[in-house]
Amino acid sequence: MDFTFALLDTITKSFSEEQKIAxxxxxxxxxxxxxxxEIAVKRLHHFQGLDDQQFQNEFRNLSKVSHKNVIRLIGYCYESRSKYMKHNGELVFAKMMERLLCFEYMQGGSLEKYIADEPCRLDWPTCYKIIQGICDGLNHLHNAQEKAIFHLDLKPSNILLGKNMTPKISGFDLSVDSTEGMDPIAMRRGTLEYMPPEYIDSGIISNKFDVFSLGSIIIRMMDGHGGPYRYSEMSPNQFIEYVSENWKKRLEKLSEHSSYEMDILQVQACVEIAFRCLEADRNKRPSIEEIICELGLRQ
Structure with missing residues (x-):
């Protein structure tokens, strides 16, 4: 849907602070x-030369996608308007390009706010549901399109949660399809913690970029802010045992928890998957199809 800037200005109360959610x-x-x-209206900043590329990335790639674990694009606004501005001490008319995207509103906010504390505030069944949902959405991006879509900025703040904690992948500013080269302007943009080494060192992108980011998200979900540090300081077996023991203690407190044994198996499986996703050699990382298969076998 093509929205006018005037309409979006009205329904956001002139983009007031009280309406701002992020x-x-x-x-x-x-x-x-x-x-x-209820909708979410994203108004891009006025960065010279950069915001247009981000707008086109997000609009183009999201307009191709329809999946329960990917944010739904409702409409857009791409409109030039004139505005009085001061220039060299005088008021002059300046042309401004407004770029806005409208999405479904996600009442649960981002995953980041639930895992910002240690330990994370989510119970294990919810964590597992979120991990599965992220994987389902990522699998759709990589394998259900004519040209695979690489997200390139997968992180907890770009995972939004609905009323029933259903996760949806958002934040497609840096996304590209598999036939595109990397825009030099966008190189190395994103969040360092979720970038694979081959991208940091050489700017290489592939479907294994998002797989690395997925591994980082799982580590954060299962072991909080200290997870990445402990992961780097421990052997795989030590870390798996450490995380499993912590979750065992949490699950044991739920006296009527009937799926305890299954939950522990799922915890161990997810930590093992995360370790493989974080392999320095991208060729050793699993594909998202392989991860989906493994999670399916352990449901």
Whole structure:
């Protein structure tokens, strides 16, 4: 749907602070209501030359996708307007390009706020459901499109949660399809913690980029902020045992928890998968199809 800037200005109360729900490197996000439906309006910052590329990446790639674990694009606004601005002490008319994207509103907010503490505030069945959902969405991006879509900025703040904690992948600013080269302007943009070494060192992108990011997310979910540090300081077996023991203690407190044994197996399986996703050699990382298969066998 093609929205006018005037309409979006009205339903966000002139992009007021009270309507703002998030701020990011590329834009601010506002809550609004349109035709009785809650929506999220993302207004991109006015970065010379950069915001247009981010807008096109997100719009182009999301307009191709329809999946329960990928954020739904509702509409856009791409509109030039004139505005009085001061220049050299005088008021002049300046042309401004407004770029906005509208999405379904996710009541649960981002995954980041649930795993910011140690330990994370989510119970294991919810964690496992979120991990599965992220994998399902990523599998759709990599394998259900005519040209695979690489997200390139998968991280907890870009995983949004609905009322029933269903996860949806968002934040497609840096996404590219598998036939595209990397834009030099966008090189090395993103979040270092979730970038694979081949990208940091040489700018190489492939389907294994997102797999590495997925591994980092799982480690964070299962072991909080200290997870990446402990992961780097321990052997795989030590870390798996450490995380498994912590979750065992949490699960044992639930006296009527009937699926204890299954949950522990799932915990161990997810930590093992995360380790393989974080292999320095991208060729040793599993594909998302392999991960989906493994998670399916352990449901």
């Amino acid at each position: 701020s990011g490197g590329y834009g601010d996000i506002y809550r609004a209501v349109h035709n009785g439906e």
